[in-house]
Amino acid sequence: MSLHLACDNCDLAPLCLAGELSQDNIKELDKFMTCRRPLEKGEHLFRQGEEFTNIYAIRSGTVQSYLHTDKKAEQITGFHLPGELLGLNAIAGGKHLSNCKTLERCSVCEISFEAFAELGEKIPALQQQLLLIMSKEMAHSYQFIHFFGKRSAKSRLVIFLLNLSTRFKLRGFSARQFNLGMRRMDIANYIGLNPETITRLFADLQQQGLLELHKRQLHLHDITALEKIANS
Amino acid sequence: MSLHLACDNCDLAPLCLAGELSQDNIKELDKFMTCRRPLEKGEHLFRQGEEFTNIYAIRSGTVQSYLHTDKKAEQITGFHLPGELLGLNAIAGGKHLSNCKTLERCSVCEISFEAFAELGEKIPALQQQLLLIMSKEMAHSYQFIHFFGKRSAKSRLVIFLLNLSTRFKLRGFSARQFNLGMRRMDIANYIGLNPETITRLFADLQQQGLLELHKRQLHLHDITALEKIANS
DNA sequence: CGGTGACTTGAATCCGCTCAACTGCGGTGG
DNA sequence: CCACCGCAGTTGAGCGGATTCAAGTCACCG
Numbered sequence: 174m175s176l177h178l179a180c181d182n183c184d185l186a187p188l189c190l191a192g193e194l195s196q197d198n199i200k201e202l203d204k205f206m207t208c209r210r211p212l213e214k215g216e217h218l219f220r221q222g223e224e225f226t227n228i229y230a231i232r233s234g235t236v237q238s239y240l241h242t243d244k245k246a247e248q249i250t251g252f253h254l255p256g257e258l259l260g261l262n263a264i265a266g267g268k269h270l271s272n273c274k275t276l277e278r279c280s281v282c283e284i285s286f287e288a289f290a291e292l293g294e295k296i297p298a299l300q301q302q303l304l305l306i307m308s309k310e311m312a313h314s315y316q317f318i319h320f321f322g323k324r325s326a327k328s329r330l331v332i333f334l335l336n337l338s339t340r341f342k343l344r345g346f347s348a349r350q351f352n353l354g355m356r357r358m359d360i361a362n363y364i365g366l367n368p369e370t371i372t373r374l375f376a377d378l379q380q381q382g383l384l385e386l387h388k389r390q391l392h393l394h395d396i397t398a399l400e401k402i403a404n405s
Numbered sequence: 406m407s408l409h410l411a412c413d414n415c416d417l418a419p420l421c422l423a424g425e426l427s428q429d430n431i432k433e434l435d436k437f438m439t440c441r442r443p444l445e446k447g448e449h450l451f452r453q454g455e456e457f458t459n460i461y462a463i464r465s466g467t468v469q470s471y472l473h474t475d476k477k478a479e480q481i482t483g484f485h486l487p488g489e490l491l492g493l494n495a496i497a498g499g500k501h502l503s504n505c506k507t508l509e510r511c512s513v514c515e516i517s518f519e520a521f522a523e524l525g526e527k528i529p530a531l532q533q534q535l536l537l538i539m540s541k542e543m544a545h546s547y548q549f550i551h552f553f554g555k556r557s558a559k560s561r562l563v564i565f566l567l568n569l570s571t572r573f574k575l576r577g578f579s580a581r582q583f584n585l586g587m588r589r590m591d592i593a594n595y596i597g598l599n600p601e602t603i604t605r606l607f608a609d610l611q612q613q614g615l616l617e618l619h620k621r622q623l624h625l626h627d628i629t630a631l632e633k634i635a636n637s
Numbered sequence: 638c639g640g641t642g643a644c645t646t647g648a649a650t651c652c653g654c655t656c657a658a659c660t661g662c663g664g665t666g667g
Numbered sequence: 668c669c670a671c672c673g674c675a676g677t678t679g680a681g682c683g684g685a686t687t688c689a690a691g692t693c694a695c696c697g
Contacts (some may be wrong), residue, residue, distance in 0.1 A: 242636070248554050250547060262547055264540035270547055294529045301522070307539045308496035314546035315482060315494055315502055322480050323597040323654095326685065357644065365555040367686055372645055388694090404474070555686095558653065589676065599654060604677055638697100645692070652686090660677070667670085 178208040178232065178280070185256035185344065189230050190284070192302035201296065205288040208232065211280050218259060218273040218281060225263035227283045231255045234279025235354035238271040249363040252276075252355060254340050261307055276354040329364045330374045331402045334384075338393060349396070353389040410440040410464065410512065417576065420488035421462050422516070424534035433528065437520040440464065443512050450491060450505040450513060457495035459515040463487045466511025467586040470503040481595040484508075484587060486572050493539055508586040557637065561596045562606045564635045566616075570625060581628070585621040 180191040181199045190206075191199050211234075212218070218229055221241060236253040250271055253259060263269045264286070293300040316336075324332070342348035353360070358368040378384050383399055385392040393399060412423040413431045422438075423431050443466075444450070450461055453473060468485040482503055485491060495501045496518070525532040548568070556564070574580035585592070590600040610616050615631055617624040625631060 248550075250550050262540055262543035265537050265544055266541075270544055290529075290533065293532070297522075297526045300525070300532050303536070304539070305497050307536070307543065308494055309498075311494035311539065311543060311546065312497055312502055314543065314550070317550060318480075318482050318546070322594065323599075356642095362554065367555075368644075369646085369687085370685060373685095376645085588674095600676075601655085601678080602653060605653090608677085640697085641695090643692105643694085646690085648688090650685105650687075652684095653682105654684090655682075656680095658678085660675105662675085663673095665670105665672085667668105 178282070179203045180206055180282075183232065185232070188256035188343065190228070190258065190289075190299070190302060190306070192298075192305065194296070194298055194302065198296050198298060202284075202292065202299065205292060206282055206284050208280060208282045211278055212275045214275055214277050216275050218275070219269045220272045221269055223269045225260060225267050225269055226285060226287075228261065228286055228289060229259040229273075230282040230284075231257050231259070232280035232282050234281075235276040236273055236279060236281075237276050237355060237359065238273045240271050247362070249359055252337070252363070255344055258306055258310075261310065325405065326366050326370050327374055327377070328403055328405055329366065330360070330371065331378070331399050333360065333364050334391070334393065335396070335399060335403055338396070349393045351391060353391055355389075410514070411435045412438055412514075415464065417462075417464070417488035420575070422460070422490065422521075422531070422534060422538070424530075424537065426528070426530055426534065430528050430530060434516075434524065434531065437524060438514055438516050440512060440514045443510055444507045446507055446509050448507050450507070451501045452504045453501055455501045457492060457499050457501055458517060458519075460493065460518055460521060461491040461505075462514040462516075463489050463491065464512035464514050466513075467508040468505055468511060468513075469508050469587065469591065470505045472503050479594070481591055484569075484595070487576055490538055490542075493542065558598050558602050559606055559609070560635055560637055561598065562592070562603065563610070563631050565592065565596050566623070566625065567628070567631060567635055570628070581625045583623060585623055587621075 180186050180189070180203050181196065183189070183191070186199070187193070191202060194202065218236065231253055233255050236257075236259065237249060238251045238253065238259070239247050239249045242248050253273075259273055260269060262271075289299075289303075293303070337351065337353070338348045341351050355363075357371045360366075361368045361371045375384075375386050378399075379386060381398075383393070383395045383402075385394065412418050412421070412435050413428065415421070415423070418431070419425070423434060426434065450468065463485055465487050468489075468491065469481060470483045470485065470491070471479045471481045474480050485505075491505055492501060494503075521531075521535075525535065569583065569585070570580045573583050587595075589603045592598075593600045593603045607616075607618050610631075611618060613630075615625070615627045615634075617626065
């Protein structure tokens with residue numbers, strides 16, 4: 174069963190696979206694009222080691238990717254917002270490198286990579302768009318390396334928050350006010366700190382009046398001041 | 406002036422753009438591939454902010470990429486070995502995101518991205534190969550995030566060394582014995598530590614008999630023990 | 638209600654940093 | 668050839684930021 178949710182009526186298409194494609198080409202793409210029932214909170218799109226067959230695109234909701242490491246420890250490797258593609262790093266190896274699960278109820282579109290590759294031969298602009306997206310994601314990892322280089326805990330947290338902020342803004346949501354879908358300990362895990370440290374840092378920032386946090390609802394008050402902290 | 410160095414007589418072709426291409430297709434690719442005079446130590450392939458026009462492939466030698474950050478500080482973002490492509494993360498933005506300079510005398514091949522894209526429309530396998538390489542690089546960044554998550558200084562250094570080791574091996578060099586082309590402080594910068602810490606850690610590891618280091622010549626004695634440290 | 642999991646708070650500890658002095662080496666020029 | 672310089676690397680002492688461990692609060696859900 175697939176819902177009638179097509180790329181040509183999706184607000185996120187410009188950020189996503191459809192990109193700058195012509196209406197005709199988008200229609201062509203839509204023939205292979207499917208959108209299953211929404212996933213409930215905590216469901217997996219795919220798991221580490223599974224065969225790579227589809228490209229996934231988030232239509233709504235937040236998704237988390239993570240690795241199993243030895244012991245029972247998990248390493249969180251990313252949080253993904255609507256319009257982002259998932260699983261692309263598995264093209265080379267043919268197997269998914271990470272687990273991917275929803276942090277809330279999510280709509281997810283998918284397309285068989287095989288079908289996509291065939292279609293790409295007919296529509297060069299589509300290939301080009303995938304290239305663009307992958308390049309963008311590489312650029313993003315780049316930032317990440319930069320930001321995990323020797324930085325204070327406060328810098329790390331603030332960079333993380335500002336990164337989320339700009340990504341929300343790009344998608345038409347508020348850059349100043351949004352919901353962190355994830356737990357403190359997941360943030361901590363992701364940016365290489367301890368949950369307790371995250372708590373203390375939020376308390377600090379709140380006391381300085383730079384932001385407010387109630388439960389997971391975040392309000393950034395002074396973005397320029399936060400940017401200063403990010404580059405300290 | 407361009408030297409007569411073609412993909413079809415290059416040992417690294419399978420790792421590089423040529424990949425699994427047929428001989429005919431490689432000949433086609435070679436028409437657009439050029440290989441200038443070797444670059445001397447310290448020369449730049451490109452600089453941050455410059456327009457992205459070419460894809461570069463390292464034929465021999467080691468290359469370092471780095472960012473200028475505010476103040477005079479630099480952040481090193483990668484060390485690149487023969488067979489690796491440079492500048493791909495600039496496809497999306499059209500401008501290079503990082504500086505790229507040689508750590509020693511290097512041969513570098515290049516191809517105009519425009520020419521490549523055109524050729525890719527004629528030879529789908531070539532497009533596919535670029536996709537593969539980019540996916541592989543994304544997978545690599547993935548490792549990186551994993552490895553910059555909360556880890557001890559010793560883990561970080563060892564992971565860095567083992568990563569170099571496997572990459573050398575993949576290229577037909579020894580996995581146990583190779584030359585670190587970079588300074589201690591560059592390693593430190595890259596993995597988010599201090600030069601002094603790097604020194605101390607090397608001293609430790611050497612005392613434990615796990616490796617030997619003279620100047621920049623490294624000899625890994627007990628790789629399985631090192632792997633244990635990497636996952637601690 | 639009790640119970641669980643997320644989050645907070647406090648005190649003690651430790652890892653890696655900072656700063657400063659020192660060694661060793663390669664290059665340059667007298 | 669040696670004296671000098673500058674940079675890479677090493678070593679030591681003290682400091683501080685983030686972790687660890689442990690106890691306590693809070694909200695949610697059975």
